[in-house]
Amino acid sequence: MSHLGGPLDTSGMLAVGPPGGPLRARGRPRTAVRSTLVAVVSTVVVFGILVWITVNAPGWAEVQVSFFNATVFTNAFPDIVAAFSLNIQLFAIAEVLILVLALALAVFRSLPGPVFFPLRFLATIYADIFRAVPGVLVIYILGFGIPGLGLPGIPTDPFPYAVIALTLIYSAYVSEVYRAGIESVHPSQEAAARSLGLSRLQALRYVILPQAVRRVIPPLLNDFIGLQKDTVLVSYIGVVEIFRQSQITQQAKFNYTPYMATALVFIAVTIPLARLTDILVSRDRRRAAASAR
Amino acid sequence: MGGEGSRGAAPAATTPALVVEGVHKSFGQLEVLAGIDLTVAQHEVVCLIGASGSGKSTLLRCVNLLEPLDAGRIVVAGEDICAPGVDVNRVRRRIGIVFQAFNLFPHMSVLDNVTLAPRKVLHLAPAEATTRALALLERFGLADKQREFPDRLSGGQQQRVAIVRALAMEPGLLLLDEVTSALDPELVAEVLAVIRELARGGMTMLIATHEMGFARDIANRVCFLDAGRILEDGPPEQMFRAPRAERTQRFLQRVMEAGRL
Incomplete structure (x- = not known):
């Protein structure tokens, strides 16, 4: 998890947008479209990995029953x-x-x-x-x-x-x-x-x-x-x-x-x-x- | 100004509007005013000239009691305003000041900027305050801006509103602190025109300015400040044509070289 911290933080900020997004986009308007694309892709990848790790964890079946x-x-x-x-x-x-x-x-x-x-x-x-x-x-x-x-x-x-x-x-x-x-x-x-x-x-x-x-x-x-x-x-x-x-x-x-x-x-x-x-x-x-x- | 004139009976006419005596003011180690003596008669327009840091602004702020004096005395229309127990709020009602940076209240419309003090300090009814404010705004060509907020106005318009705001308190003395220094060159004229009109109306004014041509036109008297002292003062013709002190000569020489005179 700790090694995922870095990339997760960055992509999270880009994906959520309002706190960091508009500021960056305003600084470099030409790259706004590309930034959005990178944000979407990196978000999908990061969340995909997280879901995959969770669902394939050894205790997932029990957790699913007691939490969900x-x-x-x-x-x-x-x-x-x-x-x-x-x-x-x-x-x-x-x-x-x-x-x-x-x-x-x-x-x-x-x-x-x-x-x-x-x-x-x-x-x-x-x-x-x-x-x-x-x-x-x-x-x-x-x-x-x-x-x-x-x-x-x-x-x-x-x-x-x-x-x-x-x-x-x-x-x-x-x-x-x-x-x-x-x-x-x-x-x-x-x-x-x-x-x-x-x-x-x-x-x-x-x-x-x-x-x-x-x-x-x-x-x-x-x-x-x-x-x-x-x-x-x-x-x-x-x-x-x-x-x-x-x-x-x-x-x-x-x-x-x-x-x-x-x-x-x-x-x-x-x-x-x-x-x-x-x-x-x-x-x-x-x-x-x-x-x- | 009508009010001021009609009240101008014999004793009031001879009492100076402002007397500054031996005023000293330091900020920490820096002595900004090193003994200023100055008298401004009723209906007189006095311009303060001098390099930045010579003490012009500080002197104006001291006259309005925005800065406490270290030593000396200031008498406004016969009343020593530095005496203990003097109500500074009452004193300030009679002295208007206009700042270089306008200092309009950004959260209020033009009309509210102008009526705030008459309503809260003079306790005028809102309708009365509005009527008077509109008359002043009309006189200075700002009536159509009454509902605007300051950030929607040009610098020149903002500064004219600031002047109107000060005039709404019907001050007997108006202090102008480099009121055109923050303006784009093409906006300076409209503000100077307002001040000229006030001078014609008999308003007593003490003006710190870098506009030498304007000072020459409008002032009854020009004072040259240097290192916190009034080095030389006299009528504008003499000050600008034949200054006596060497420092005054050098200052005006530099101003002329910069194309400002």
Whole structure:
């Protein structure tokens, strides 16, 4: 497998296209047709070899039965899709909270002057800690620790803790994305805004943030692809979402096909988002090229 | 300018629009302004000339408080704007600045670029701000561009919008920082025409420029900056025909050799 890594990577990039393809094609338009041909041929060859190796492996018959069982798949699929609605809820609620919390953190970190030092300091510590601690640990600590305090009126249902944990983890990353966007807006924009009499906060709100947010939409979407997948981590604190559901079915049937069904669901949801991100990235690149005279 | 003129009662007419006293400014080890003294009277047009790096832009940025001073004092229409406790946002409302690189807001239409500060700083109603903005855009031949975004305009049009954006705040003093330096040669004239019209209307302006012919035409007074000091200043006829200082002579000689005068 390791010796296949090289050629597989290259052909994969050429075949999939959007990330590397258009850029190459744009650099050398004359060779675009030939590149496409090479890509198709090399993809077919590489995948052909991979399939051949898999199907001729000594354990293939057993793997086929325990991972690709049509009956188990058909029976388990409705339950798995139903459980996925919980992942969607987690994702949807957490995403909104993340967008707000992360923006606040990024703004705190970009405030200049000694007066705002405590806010900058707290926001920095926050980003450091939540990027350092593995997500699963945050989920465990919150999901078992907070209810374990036994405080009156505190929810025992794991769902809110799952949402809070995902929000805390991802806000640390997303705040860095926002911050990069804020820093990418040229200082002359702030100078222009301030020179018209706008206050620092007005300049941030009307001039800098709108430009910053527009620029970071592709990396934001990228983080949300990660969030979508990481919703399965909250299964550890007893939320019966898609992964937990597939585990239950797997243990009942002694068959791994439910995991394959789960993987399929994620692929179906993630690929459109990934392509949308690619489209936005290339549109941004074109726009940047057009405005650079 | 109408507002400025009608308010021009006796005391206001004699108070200089701008007084710069002993202004020093360094960036690290580099002393960019080494003691600038300059007075600009109401309705006067003063041009700053000098080589790149002589401190013209920095001086303008200091006047608008975009750069803090190391030493010295700046008085605008009788008010010391460097005094502690002065609200910089209020000061900047009365001083317009136009930059070399236009610095329009790329995510806003021309109209929004012009109305943003009147709406958010002067708290004009949107309709009122729009009416005023359209009148200004009309006056400078940009009314048909009101819905365009900056990247759809030529450099000359962008710079005219930037001037209109500054004028929308009805400043008493307008600072122009090499506003034609980033333009293709054929677009320079339209921007200079706008500035000429402002001068005719009585706008007080402090202009950093490399356009010597323009400075000669428009300025009441020309200041030659050299190594952070005003080496020589006088009316344009004298400055361009018979400069006294040797450095001024050499600078103008080089400019003439380059065919820029």
